[in-house]
Amino acid sequence: MAGVDDQRDDRALRADCESCFGLCCVALTLSASADFAIDKKAGTPCSNLRTDFRCGIHTRLRQSGFPGCTVYDCFGAGQQVSQVTFGGTDWRRAPETASQMFAVFPVVRQLHELLRYLTEALTLRPARALHVELRRLLEETERLTGLGPDALEKLDVATHRQDVNVLLLRTSDLVRRDAGSKTKDRKKNRRGADLVGARLGGADLKGADLRGAYLIAADLTGADLRLADLIGADLRDADLAGADLTGSIFLTQPQLNAAKGDRSTRLPPGLTRPAHWS
Known part of the structure; x- marks a missing residue:
C-alpha cells in the first residue's frame, strides 16, 4: 500500500x-x-x-x-x-x-x-x-x-x-x-458504534469503518480486519488473538498496547507486538 x-x-x-x-x-x-x-x-x-x-x-x-x-x-x-x-x-x-x-x-x-x-x-x-x-x-x-x-x-x-x-x-x-468495501454496508459501517464486549470472533470486517468504535473487551479472535479504518477505536482489552490487521489504517501502537493478542495476530508494518501479549 x-x-x-x-x-x-x-x-x-x-x-x-x-x-x-x-x-x-x-x-x-x-x-x-x-x-x-x-x-x-x-x-x-x-x-x-x-x-x-x-x-x-x-x-x-x-x-x-x-x-x-x-x-x-x-x-x-x-x-x-x-x-x-x-x-x-x-x-x-x-x-x-x-x-x-x-x-x-x-x-x-x-x-x-x-x-x-x-x-x-x-x-x-x-x-x-x-x-x-x-x-x-x-x-x-x-x-x-x-x-x-x-x-x-x-x-x-x-x-x-x-x-x-x-x-x-x-x-x-x-x-x-479500493478494498471492495461499500460505504452503505451496515455490517461494515460501525463508526462510533458501541461494540463493548461484542462477539466478533472470525468476523469479516475487511475494509470496515470502525472509527471511534467502542471495542472494549470485544472478542475479535480470528477476525479479518484487513484495510479496516481503526482511527480512535477503543481496543482496551479487546482480544485480537489470530486476527488479521494487515493493511489496517490509522492503527497506532497505543491501541495495540491496550489490547490482547498472540503470536498469530498479524500486524501492519511499523507496529510491534506488545511484550505482554501471549
Whole structure:
C-alpha cells in the first residue's frame, strides 16, 4: 500500500523519553482505577517520577497497578516541547516555565498525533489523488508544532484537527473502497458504534469503518480486519488473538498496547507486538 515517493522518516513521531522532562508524568491527570493505582492532579509530578525525569517503576508498571502508563504514547511531543519549544530548559530548573510547559504539552501531543495520521495517509496508494492536499496539511501541522509557547497555548487545535479529519475521512473512503468495501454496508459501517464486549470472533470486517468504535473487551479472535479504518477505536482489552490487521489504517501502537493478542495476530508494518501479549 505504500507509495515509494511518499515514505517519510517518522522517528520524530516516536517518544524519546531520554530527551523529555517527564512531561506525561506531570502534565496529565491520573484517576485511581484499573489503569492507575493513584489519583494525581495535572501539574503534579507522579510519585514514581525520579529526579532525572525517569520512571522509577518503568520495568514493572503493570505489576505495580499502572497499565495505563504502558499504553500511553505522546507521539514525540515530549521531546519536542522539552528540547524545541522550551529550548532544553526543564521545569525544575526554571519553575516559572512549568505551568505553560504543562499546558502546551497536550496541544503539541495532538498536533503530533495528526502528523502521525497524515504521514501514514501519504503512504496509501488508493489516496494518491489527495496527496497534494495531504502534504499541504502535513506541512501546516509541522509549522504549528514549531510555534513558540505563547502561540501554542492559544492555538485552536480543535479547528485544525477538524480540517485534518475531513481529509482523513476522504482518505479512508478511498482506501476502503479500493478494498471492495461499500460505504452503505451496515455490517461494515460501525463508526462510533458501541461494540463493548461484542462477539466478533472470525468476523469479516475487511475494509470496515470502525472509527471511534467502542471495542472494549470485544472478542475479535480470528477476525479479518484487513484495510479496516481503526482511527480512535477503543481496543482496551479487546482480544485480537489470530486476527488479521494487515493493511489496517490509522492503527497506532497505543491501541495495540491496550489490547490482547498472540503470536498469530498479524500486524501492519511499523507496529510491534506488545511484550505482554501471549
